[in-house]
Amino acid sequence: MELAAGDRVVYPNQGVCRVTTIDEKEVAGQKLVFVSMQREEDGARVMVPKQKLESIGVRKISSPEEVQKIFAFLRADTEKADLDWKVRARTNLDRMTGGGLQGLAEVVKGLQVLSELRALPTKERELYDNARHLLVAEISAALDIPECNAEDAIDIALFPPGKERPKRTPQEFARGGAEDEDIDLGDDVLGLEGADLGLPEEAEAPEEEEAGAEAEGEEAAPAKKSTRAVLSDDEETVAAGAPLPEEAAPVKRKRGRAPKPKPAEGAEPAPPKKRGRPPKPKPPVDPNAPPPKKRGRPPKSAAAKAETKSDTKKKKK
Amino acid sequence: MIRVVTLDEFEPRQLENFTKALYQAFGVGSEHTATLPAPAGLNEPYDAVKLIEAMPRVPAYEDDKVLFLTSKKLADRDLPTGKAPTSGFALQGRDKAVVSLFPKKNLEEGFKFAARHALHQVGHLWDLHHCLDPRCAMYPPWTPSFPNGEPIFCAFCREKSEQKIRMTKS
Ligand SMILES: [Zn+2]
Numbered sequence A: 001m002e003l004a005a006g007d008r009v010v011y012p013n014q015g016v017c018r019v020t021t022i023d024e025k026e027v028a029g030q031k032l033v034f035v036s037m038q039r040e041e042d043g044a045r046v047m048v049p050k051q052k053l054e055s056i057g058v059r060k061i062s063s064p065e066e067v068q069k070i071f072a073f074l075r076a077d078t079e080k081a082d083l084d085w086k087v088r089a090r091t092n093l094d095r096m097t098g099g100g101l102q103g104l105a106e107v108v109k110g111l112q113v114l115s116e117l118r119a120l121p122t123k124e125r126e127l128y129d130n131a132r133h134l135l136v137a138e139i140s141a142a143l144d145i146p147e148c149n150a151e152d153a154i155d156i157a158l159f160p161p162g163k164e165r166p167k168r169t170p171q172e173f174a175r176g177g178a179e180d181e182d183i184d185l186g187d188d189v190l191g192l193e194g195a196d197l198g199l200p201e202e203a204e205a206p207e208e209e210e211a212g213a214e215a216e217g218e219e220a221a222p223a224k225k226s227t228r229a230v231l232s233d234d235e236e237t238v239a240a241g242a243p244l245p246e247e248a249a250p251v252k253r254k255r256g257r258a259p260k261p262k263p264a265e266g267a268e269p270a271p272p273k274k275r276g277r278p279p280k281p282k283p284p285v286d287p288n289a290p291p292p293k294k295r296g297r298p299p300k301s302a303a304a305k306a307e308t309k310s311d312t313k314k315k316k317k
Numbered sequence B: 001m002i003r004v005v006t007l008d009e010f011e012p013r014q015l016e017n018f019t020k021a022l023y024q025a026f027g028v029g030s031e032h033t034a035t036l037p038a039p040a041g042l043n044e045p046y047d048a049v050k051l052i053e054a055m056p057r058v059p060a061y062e063d064d065k066v067l068f069l070t071s072k073k074l075a076d077r078d079l080p081t082g083k084a085p086t087s088g089f090a091l092q093g094r095d096k097a098v099v100s101l102f103p104k105k106n107l108e109e110g111f112k113f114a115a116r117h118a119l120h121q122v123g124h125l126w127d128l129h130h131c132l133d134p135r136c137a138m139y140p141p142w143t144p145s146f147p148n149g150e151p152i153f154c155a156f157c158r159e160k161s162e163q164k165i166r167m168t169k170s
């Protein structure tokens, strides 16, 4: 792949970058050509030896014709995620590290269709958002349109106007017996050699999806998770306890992707921060609900009624 | 701070409820900052992208988000996959968005409608993407159920917006 300063490239799992310089440097007596890139969304910089670009999967941005194929794929009703979460996790891991636009579209489409059967567990909801973020950014760059237009273009295909999403049945996902083998997911998703944009680790193995599997659908049994003004749902994001401190965030980033909260083992929720917001009226306390979230936003009115759900704490191991 | 800039007259008390809904959803201050005329030469239905570009600068701090509120119709956008019904538009991850009250007559009749669309567009300003939960304001806004929903986020979107807001504040 021949690159020149000013070219726009896609760095797998990181997004659209612009090549800033290509120059030769001497490292341990050896002359190497380095390609410097800057991520467009937040200006994060990375420098990679030219010879490693291919193995990392850095590629030029997709063409408009390739994007049209992606839209056709998103419109079609073919992508059914594997119901075995381990198989699904490995497949999606490969798609993300592969760094192709089609792979991103497959992750988004696959998880969206799966969500029409049952709510996604937290890790997969995050993966869905990451894949969507990268997909939107590349389509926006490839077609030179604003990101919101790129996202709407994706969703006009995924959620055609005038229709609500279908409800799926497990039979639709049936396929030849998936093996239940154990795989080591580790942190490979962001195990990008040679170049670290300093991002927090994002994609990880989804936790066991019993929680999601037990939920009979998004509307079925909203769980009371907290006292915040927020919809309770089957996602376990809220139940995950306090996010880790933000030390993982790279210094350089201005407005990059947020570090994802991690299910810190035995972590205690941080005390609610005082932000000069109005005092919260105390809603009825649900004994099964996890402790209130660390950041007190003003409580919501009675809009999102929630019921108790017993599986909200499952993710704590 | 979320700064609401109106392009037409709105009843002050209703406007106050509107900014309060934004405050409750994002946990950051929200106020009506100004009423400004729509850019000259822009005809109804407004092109949302052009409108945002052409609006005069609003006095604001660096991390402020500016939301233009109009009762006039926004033109549907022609996108590569079809026409996108348009009640709002935002510069993803940046500082400006617009929301239309159309076809609602006023903020009393159209409060939930406007507030839910406003949450959606301001959510984009904090880099939220579309959501899978039909109850969430980040659900695609042209879906039939969207206008009847509450101005509220799901746990995931709320959490993500909190993280973004925390990052810009620190
Ligand atoms: Zn949107």
Ligand SMILES: [Zn+2]
Pocket: B131, B132, B133, B136, B137, B138, B139, B153, B154, B155, B156, B157, B158
């Ligand atoms: Zn949401």
